[in-house]
Amino acid sequence: MALTETQSGLSRARRGVAPGGPGTAPVKRRSKLSAQTSRTFFWLLLPSVVLLVLIHGYPLIHAAVQATHDGNLLQTGNFVGGENFSTVLTSPAFWKAAQFTLWFTIVGVFGSWLVGLGLALLLRTKIPAGGTFKVLLLLPWVVPIVVSSTAWNWLVATPDSLIPSLFRNLGLGTPLFLADPTLASITVMVFKVWVSFPFMMMMISAALASVDSTVYEAASMDGATRWQQFSQITLPLIARSTYISWILMTIFCVNDFPTIYLLTGGGPVSATTSLVVLAYRTVFQDFATGPGVAIAFLMTMTLVVISVILYRQIRKSSVE
Amino acid sequence: MSAVLHAHPESGPALGVDAGKPRKVLSEAGQRGRWWRFTAILAITAIVLVPIVVTVLLAFTPGPNSTATGLTFENISNVFSKTLAATWLKNSLITTLATVIISVAVAAPAGYVLSRGRSKAVSGYSLLLFVMQSLPIITSVVPLFILFAGMGLVDNLMGLTIIYVGSTMTVATWMMAAYFDSIPISLEEASWIDGCSVFGSFTKVVLRNSLPGILSTAIFSFLLAWNDYLVAIVFLRSNEIFTLPMGVQSFFQQNATDWTSVMALAVIMMLPPVIVFATLNRYFSVGGIGGSLAGR
Numbered sequence: 372m373a374l375t376e377t378q379s380g381l382s383r384a385r386r387g388v389a390p391g392g393p394g395t396a397p398v399k400r401r402s403k404l405s406a407q408t409s410r411t412f413f414w415l416l417l418p419s420v421v422l423l424v425l426i427h428g429y430p431l432i433h434a435a436v437q438a439t440h441d442g443n444l445l446q447t448g449n450f451v452g453g454e455n456f457s458t459v460l461t462s463p464a465f466w467k468a469a470q471f472t473l474w475f476t477i478v479g480v481f482g483s484w485l486v487g488l489g490l491a492l493l494l495r496t497k498i499p500a501g502g503t504f505k506v507l508l509l510l511p512w513v514v515p516i517v518v519s520s521t522a523w524n525w526l527v528a529t530p531d532s533l534i535p536s537l538f539r540n541l542g543l544g545t546p547l548f549l550a551d552p553t554l555a556s557i558t559v560m561v562f563k564v565w566v567s568f569p570f571m572m573m574m575i576s577a578a579l580a581s582v583d584s585t586v587y588e589a590a591s592m593d594g595a596t597r598w599q600q601f602s603q604i605t606l607p608l609i610a611r612s613t614y615i616s617w618i619l620m621t622i623f624c625v626n627d628f629p630t631i632y633l634l635t636g637g638g639p640v641s642a643t644t645s646l647v648v649l650a651y652r653t654v655f656q657d658f659a660t661g662p663g664v665a666i667a668f669l670m671t672m673t674l675v676v677i678s679v680i681l682y683r684q685i686r687k688s689s690v691e
Numbered sequence: 692m693s694a695v696l697h698a699h700p701e702s703g704p705a706l707g708v709d710a711g712k713p714r715k716v717l718s719e720a721g722q723r724g725r726w727w728r729f730t731a732i733l734a735i736t737a738i739v740l741v742p743i744v745v746t747v748l749l750a751f752t753p754g755p756n757s758t759a760t761g762l763t764f765e766n767i768s769n770v771f772s773k774t775l776a777a778t779w780l781k782n783s784l785i786t787t788l789a790t791v792i793i794s795v796a797v798a799a800p801a802g803y804v805l806s807r808g809r810s811k812a813v814s815g816y817s818l819l820l821f822v823m824q825s826l827p828i829i830t831s832v833v834p835l836f837i838l839f840a841g842m843g844l845v846d847n848l849m850g851l852t853i854i855y856v857g858s859t860m861t862v863a864t865w866m867m868a869a870y871f872d873s874i875p876i877s878l879e880e881a882s883w884i885d886g887c888s889v890f891g892s893f894t895k896v897v898l899r900n901s902l903p904g905i906l907s908t909a910i911f912s913f914l915l916a917w918n919d920y921l922v923a924i925v926f927l928r929s930n931e932i933f934t935l936p937m938g939v940q941s942f943f944q945q946n947a948t949d950w951t952s953v954m955a956l957a958v959i960m961m962l963p964p965v966i967v968f969a970t971l972n973r974y975f976s977v978g979g980i981g982g983s984l985a986g987r
Binding site: 425437516521565654664 | 918
């Protein structure tokens with residue numbers, strides 16, 4: 372049903388942009404071509420629609436069923452209404468994970484933005500071998516998380532690892548980066564910033580590249596200070612891509628599983644358990660499918676709202 | 692430093708004292724600033740790359756039971772001869788290549804429709820794709836696990852590929868659409884006048900001019916499939932079906948003290964994305980995920 376709607380919508384749309392533009396091409400040829408166009412469009416779109424329904428649509432509906440039933444991975448079980456949701460919403464573990472996810476996201480988004488912005492601004496100026504640095508600084512984002520989390524583990528995990536030893540030699544004690552709840556949370560967030568800042572750097576660099584440098588020359592002629600130039604020219608000019616990158620990074624942070632799971636497994640004493648890690652453990656380690664899927668569903672709702680707002684914002688700004 | 696600034700007070704734009712004054716010594720100050728910035732970026736890059744440098748160094752350092760001295764390829768050859776590394780590498784390559792090819796094959800036509808179609812249905816589908824890409828994969832993973840278990844696709848590279856294609860196709864379609872937007876429709880119109888069909892003009896005119904867009908979509912799919920851990924940990928059960936992320940991880944847990952072997956495998960795993968980025972970086976930086984979303 373959705374497909375026929377798409378098809379008729381396309382043919383309607385196609386008539387408006389028929390070859391030669393409206394009014395120039397003969398009417399007969401135009402309508403023939405638009406029927407052909409809509410048929411072609413239908414077939415071009417079909418594989419994508421099939422995949423979307425199979426990999427996203429069907430699982431979402433099935434997940435809704437599981438979230439409202441008391442079954443397990445093998446059986447759906449009985450309908451229990453909102454019981455799983457109330458179980459989840461009244462459990463301290465959920466709220467603890469939600470709180471950690473919130474902090475993880477805030478630090479992840481703004482930490483990586485600040486670092487990315489600083490480096491993008493620095494790399495925008497003339498620096499010897501600037502291009503090489505730009506590529507090297509992308510590495511944390513390019514290297515697989517499994518690899519970098521292994522390296523980070525080697526650097527910080529035990530008291531004899533490189534960085535704790537360094538602290539000891541400097542007379543700062545021996546911090547247990549992954550065994551202390553607060554330090555482990557900080558370590559995971561720093562790791563996330565380390566992984567994500569190249570993405571922000573790329574986004575901001577791309578936005579800065581389109582800025583005409585004469586704008587700055589004119590501003591400094593008028594006596595604008597460096598800070599005024601930054602806050603009144605640079606920031607507004609990169610506002611749109613900053614806005615988009617914040618919301619994208621929010622989605623990346625909320626959905627992030629491997630960064631946390633590989634470094635700490637959600638520990639110590641679930642100090643670094645985010646909502647995704649909690650959902651994974653609830654389903655695949657505690658075998659409580661209903662509550663686990665309910666957690667995932669609550670995240671889904673939040674993210675749908677965020678992405679619809681984002682989508683509207685992008686549409687709006689591309690019309691301008 | 693401050694003495695220098697006193698000698699040339701007008702040369703310090705960073706201090707904000709140069710308002711309205713002619714900047715005679717700007718080039719000299721600019722030179723100095725250039726080297727200062729170079730040192731800063733060098734230091735930052737060095738710190739940022741410590742985990743990666745450590746990985747590479749350890750991979751080539753003789754292991755605890757080794758008689759070798761200096762840097763050695765021993766760890767790498769040991770990992771291949773004594774573990775399933777070759778199988779994991781092969782599994783990762785097969786899955787990733789299949790994902791890249793199918794993703795582009797699905798996303799390019801769909802992206803074309805998204806780019807050229809102007810209707811509520813098309814923008815509705817575009818919104819749907821956008822919302823779907825932001826959803827946590829963990830929500831779909833449980834139902835898909837049950838569905839795939841019934842079809843024999845659990846612990847199976849084909850099952851893994853299907854899910855990867857499913858999760859890349861949303862963003863990949865947007866990326867292709869953003870690229871097609873930059874190709875003028877007049878090119879197609881010319882081919883239609885010559886009697887070309889819509890499909891013909893799509894393949895012969897549009898696709899033929901879309902190599903950068905296809906490459907950046909391919910790189911995106913490649914990174915996603917090559918790096919994935921969540922889907923792999925849920926769907927892969929047996930050692931010989933593992934992809935590299937699972938291999939490194941299993942290895943890491945079993946041989947927590949044998950860091951040199953873990954790092955040898957880690958280096959093997961990070962090599963392909965690094966090579967891809969080193970050679971194709973310019974395509975990605977323009978048409979990256981962010982850029983493509985920003986361009987719509």
